[in-house]
Amino acid sequence: MMRRRLSLLALMTLISIFPAPATVNAEHEGKVQILLLGDSTTEGSIPRLIKPNGPHLEQVLEQLLAAEGDLPACHVINSSLSGEYIKRLFDSGRYDRDAAKLPGLDYIFIRYGLNDRARRENFTENFPKDFHQLLARLREDHPNAVLIPMTVIPFANEEGSKAINDLVFEVAKKENLEVFDIYPRYAAELKKGENMLNYRRYPLAKVPEKYHELVKPFVQKGSVVVMANELDPILGDLPGWYSDRHPNLAGYNVIADETAEYMAKLLRAKQATTEKKQ
Numbered sequence: 001m002m003r004r005r006l007s008l009l010a011l012m013t014l015i016s017i018f019p020a021p022a023t024v025n026a027e028h029e030g031k032v033q034i035l036l037l038g039d040s041t042t043e044g045s046i047p048r049l050i051k052p053n054g055p056h057l058e059q060v061l062e063q064l065l066a067a068e069g070d071l072p073a074c075h076v077i078n079s080s081l082s083g084e085y086i087k088r089l090f091d092s093g094r095y096d097r098d099a100a101k102l103p104g105l106d107y108i109f110i111r112y113g114l115n116d117r118a119r120r121e122n123f124t125e126n127f128p129k130d131f132h133q134l135l136a137r138l139r140e141d142h143p144n145a146v147l148i149p150m151t152v153i154p155f156a157n158e159e160g161s162k163a164i165n166d167l168v169f170e171v172a173k174k175e176n177l178e179v180f181d182i183y184p185r186y187a188a189e190l191k192k193g194e195n196m197l198n199y200r201r202y203p204l205a206k207v208p209e210k211y212h213e214l215v216k217p218f219v220q221k222g223s224v225v226v227m228a229n230e231l232d233p234i235l236g237d238l239p240g241w242y243s244d245r246h247p248n249l250a251g252y253n254v255i256a257d258e259t260a261e262y263m264a265k266l267l268r269a270k271q272a273t274t275e276k277k278q
Helices: 002-017 045-049 057-067 086-091 094-099 114-119 123-141 158-175 183-190 209-218 249-277
Strands: 032-038 074-078 107-111 146-149 200-203 223-226
Touching: 032 057, 057 074, 057 249, 086 094, 086 114, 086 123, 094 123, 107 123, 107 249, 114 123, 114 158, 123 146, 123 158, 146 158, 183 249, 209 223
Parallel strands: 032 074, 032 107, 107 146
Antiparallel strands: 200 223
16 A cells, blocks of 8 residues: 555556647647638538549648648648628628637638629728637637738729729738738739639530530539539630639649648748747
């Protein structure tokens, strides 16, 4: 009995000398938690609808980060919704339901502006106010998370995209945050082929009837939805065939690749800082 007491005393002494290591920042379940918050250009509603082969944006991002070999394990949560803008995120209750209580977030990427510009009244005045409100709530609910505002991808014309992105930079400057500017990489990729990164969504009613049997496997809710270019040689001359600018899987892989590169720099910088403190 005396030996057991001495062994227990020795164990307690060791524990007091070598305390258990603390988790890094808000790390949860052994992984760095990354949240993607945005609209359809982050959610990828159509790719999910037609169930494409291969991983989607959040899985590709996880795999790219894991492939680096020297980074901590990461878990990417995609909490985005087609058609969403910041005011709707709050008014619908989705923020409180899907984002406010997520545990242990380390990094939050925020990409809004496209739907805000189209649907929010007094856009130039209200979009910055909405963005500041979102950042305030995220700081309140996730105080350990790094907040990362993002520019939009080339979706509207260059002038419209600049109007949105200038406001994002303005908000970030006032909030003392760094902007992840994904626009230049996506625009550069589009120069290789202006329709390489967007899917085709075209009303079936506008497709000549003689092709209806051909496009039947691609019909979704009254539209022909094609993720790549296989129907371009036949239907590419139809007016507006290329007008939908939502990313296809190649477009999402551009986003994933650029995001992984940006994220890897943040994680390595954090590792270097932690090593210096030890």
